[in-house]
Amino acid sequence: MDRIKRHLNSPFYISEGQRKDNTPVMMAIREALVNMLIHQDFFERKIAQVRHFSNSISFINPGSAQLKEAEDLYIGDLTAPRNPIIAKAFRLVGWAEIAGTGLLKIIHSWQEMKFELPKIENDHGRYQFSITLSQQHFINEDDKEWLFKFAELDLTEQEKLILVAAKKYKSISNSQIRLLLGIEDTLTVSQLLSKLCESHKPLLTKIGTKGRGVRYELNSKKFSRMLLGKIEIK
Incomplete structure (x- = not known):
């Protein structure tokens, strides 16, 4: 030691x-x-x-x-x-x-x-x-720059952490997000993840149906369209 x-x-x-x-x-x-x-x-x-x-x-x-x-x-x-x-x-x-x-x-x-x-x-x-x-902070300067591109979505701090986690780890689970957010209740985190998977704002894609095998990934098509839209505006 x-x-x-x-x-x-x-x-x-x-x-x-x-x-x-x-x-x-x-x-x-x-x-x-x-x-x-x-x-x-x-x-x-x-x-x-x-x-x-x-x-x-x-x-x-x-x-x-x-x-x-x-x-x-x-x-x-x-x-x-x-x-x-x-x-x-x-x-x-x-x-x-x-x-x-x-x-x-x-x-x-x-x-x-x-x-x-x-x-x-x-x-x-x-x-x-x-x-x-x-000893790297979870959200670094590159992550902040990445999140800034989606400022118009008015994401909460918890939603930002979830999206950065999905970006860093390729896929995430309910238990990983509970640890990341410091939330013990499984249902609360499930609701947060479900909200990000909703059809009108599908930022995440759910992989699997139920149980511990369920994971969540970034909706690559959604993010690609958004980034392309930013480029066209500029």
């Missing part, structure tokens, strides 16, 4: 004249490190790795999660840790909480800082699990 702190852009903050190290960033990174160790398959020849880049950090461990659907990872529907004794040791020293809550804590901490959602990859083929935490 000390080595990781030295590479972070903002490893601490000042509150009431005192240094505070337990920022949402540090909480997320600590949880990711603990998650890597309690789920690592120590019988594999590969080793766990922490890779640090200029604006992101990745935690990679041998041993994929037992779940088949990556969607379950985003909603915290996880199985027991691969190494329960190690998990218990971390809980005893206050570095881990109830099994299955670590990933959600990471995502919520990152969302609190308005960063891009953590990238979670559960690769059964390579038998590998990874979490990448990017």
Whole structure:
């Protein structure tokens, strides 16, 4: 953790004249490190790795999660840790909480800082699990410029976040948007997504019919026509 702190852009903050190290960033990174160790398959020849880049950090461990659907990872529907004794040791020293809550804590901490959602990859083929935490703000200058082209639609802040998410991730799910917006109610987010899929303003296209497999993509035809219209006006 000390080595990781030295590479972070903002490893601490000042509150009431005192240094505070337990920022949402540090909480997320600590949880990711603990998650890597309690789920690592120590019988594999590969080793766990922490890779640090200029604006992101990745935690990679041998041993994929037992779940088949990556969607379950985003909603915290996880199985027991691969190494329960190690998990218990971390809980005893206050570095881990109830099994299955670590990933959600990471995502919520990152969302609190308005960063891009953590990238979670559960690769059964390579038998590998990874979490990448990017310190890029979710809506950057390019995104703002892109949204400005659709100013006439009078989009709400929530709708803007949803559209930027669809643009960044190619497709989005209800659970991802709940995490992004900090909304726990599934129905509320379903209504937001449905509104963006309505025929008179079809900014999103729904893929699938029901269940966790349902995803939403940008309506490419709609956006293409709008952008072409802007070009003609200019």
